[in-house]
Amino acid sequence: MTSTTATPTMPQTNGATMNSVQTNGAQHVPEHRHIWIITGPAGCGKTTVAEYVAKQLSLPYLEGDSFHPKANIEKMANDIPLNDADRWDWLILLRQQAIAALESGTTGVVLTCSALKRKYRDVIRIASYNNNKVLVHFIYLRAPQDVLLARVHARVGHYMKDSMVKSQLESLEEPREDESDVLSVDVSGSMAEVQRLALSVVNDVMAADAGSA
């Protein structure tokens, strides 16, 4: 896992440059297509970060929570944590949706998904197994429990209450060093700082990928 806590120095990028890379005046279409999964427990800022990154890079954005079956939402709204069985089909659906987005011709897609456990991340990783042009990246939004609690508590009109934060953290398997496709971002800072940091992480990966093509 790569850990990123510093303020980014990468320049802001407008959307147009990310779907193709300018190399010595020639238009170069990048070889890889990227699935950017913004992960972490309830309240870490997945939606806030994903919307920003997708907008800045002109990429499609899929809100993972909107693909949960009604039964899952009802469980969570009733303070009942989801279990593995509740999540498998949802994770597979998210993977399919991300692949479908890439097949529509875009060079990347941004997806929010809690992906709390390693085996859940593995379900998404399968997206690249049969297609070596697809790269899967997880942006793990790391926050201490008190920050999560405060953010979920302050949010109004959402099915997920702060009483669920504890179970989210109990389920959470923080990405380990050997998960080299995970980039970790400290989200304790302000919204603008975190958005900028996450974007810089994505830009760094894109730049490295373009350089290696």
Ligand SMILES: Nc1ncnc2c1ncn2[C@@H]1O[C@H](COP(=O)(O)OP(=O)(O)OP(=O)(O)O)[C@@H](O)[C@H]1O
């Ligand atoms: N860096 C930040 N500083 C302060 N507040 C933030 C920050 N990031 C997000 N928030 C706020 O915290 C709340 C949770 O953020 P957000 O909905 O983006 O998280 P999430 O991970 O998508 O949550 P969930 O999965 O529970 O829907 C929102 O009210 C959001 O406005």
Ligand SMILES: O=C(O)[C@H](O)[C@@H](O)[C@H](O)[C@H](O)CO
């Ligand atoms: O796997 C899960 O338990 C869920 O995806 C949750 O993480 C929530 O849907 C989300 O965070 C909303 O608050």
